[in-house]
Amino acid sequence: MIKETKQADKAVIDSRPVFAKDNYKLMIAGLVITVVGFLLMTGGYNDDATKFKPEEVYSFQRITLAPIVILLGLAVEVFAIMRKPKQ
Template identity: 55%
Template sequence: MAEIKRAYQPNKRTTSTPRNVVPKQAKQPLTSLFTKDNYKWMALGAIVVAIGMFLMSGGRNENPNQFDPKLVYGTMRITVAPIIILLGLVIEIYAIFRKPKQEAVEEKTV
């Protein structure tokens, strides 16, 4: 039994700090993924999509017992509203992929 205790020597790596611990000086401040401009563009895109949805909802039929194809299949519901919704989605994609200006990034890191 004494021979086994002498043969076992702990690994020096186990006594040091773990590898996944980052030293304090290496930590960087957290920066936001988006800037104010990105959020403004996102809000604009959401508003445009909401307007397109509102236009797609259309009008109200005065007589609920009678079907009026002019209200259901109108140009505003079938053509204009989907184009406006797609425009809003394009604005959203632009807002997500838009890179911040270099001055805005430098101001946040200082």
């Protein structure tokens, strides 16, 4: 004889956020820093399409500063994700 029992499946829903409030603030800061880095990389408007201005394309701002700022923003993002919340 097989005895069947019906039990209601109870799903436990955890309503806590994945990260703490401070982590989200750091993530937003990292995102802003990364966007600033990409904005530093843009530009170089030229009125004449037949002229090439290497001093604008290969400037310190675009070749050195912008990638460093982008990497800094990504490092802040990694730190914000890995940081344990304060209890």
